[in-house]
Amino acid sequence: MTKTEKILSYHGIRPTQMRSKIYKFLKRKQSAVSFSDLKKAFVQKSETNKTANRTTFYRNLKIFEDKGLIHQINDGTGVAKYAISEDAGKKDLHLHFHCTQCLETTCLPSRMPEDCLPAQYQTQGVNLVLRGICKKCLRKLSKMRNESLWTEKNVQRT
Numbered sequence: 001m002t003k004t005e006k007i008l009s010y011h012g013i014r015p016t017q018m019r020s021k022i023y024k025f026l027k028r029k030q031s032a033v034s035f036s037d038l039k040k041a042f043v044q045k046s047e048t049n050k051t052a053n054r055t056t057f058y059r060n061l062k063i064f065e066d067k068g069l070i071h072q073i074n075d076g077t078g079v080a081k082y083a084i085s086e087d088a089g090k091k092d093l094h095l096h097f098h099c100t101q102c103l104e105t106t107c108l109p110s111r112m113p114e115d116c117l118p119a120q121y122q123t124q125g126v127n128l129v130l131r132g133i134c135k136k137c138l139r140k141l142s143k144m145r146n147e148s149l150w151t152e153k154n155v156q157r158t
């Protein structure tokens with residue numbers, strides 16, 4: 001059994017080829033993957049039997065979500081995105097970060113304190129999204145700023 005197959009089995013999911021592929025695809029990404037990107041990779045690119053693949057793909061995504069292996073993120077862009085749940089199965093109330101520059105959404109390691117909810121309330125879902133500029137884009141922006149300062153200086157000198 002491969003590592004991926006073990007993880008799937010551990011969550012009560014029978015490992016099939018497509019399931020392993022979906023898991024690996026999501027796992028490789030640093031940020032959440034939109035539903036349409038997943039569909040593109042697993043349905044539109046499939047060479048044979050697109051209809052059957054579509055049905056299987058939808059079903060697999062639903063199973064992953066039900067078993068707590070992945071979670072859906074609503075980052076306010078109107079597009080559903082998915083990411084692997086690191087603490088699968090447990091109540092994973094973590095924050096997300098949506099970058100307004102590159103539009104990528106990532107899971108943050110910060111978790112909600114367990115006592116954030118008063119007694120006798122029960123959560124059914126969570127949607128915590130911080131908005132701003134990610135590390136990658138900040139670096140790019142400051143580099144651009146430095147470069148333009150540098151050219152300005154050079155222009156003045158000549």
Ligand SMILES: [Zn+2]
Pocket residue numbers: 099100101102103104133134135136137138
């Ligand atoms: Zn960014």
Ligand SMILES: [Zn+2]
Pocket residue numbers: 071073083094095096106107108
């Ligand atoms: Zn997340």
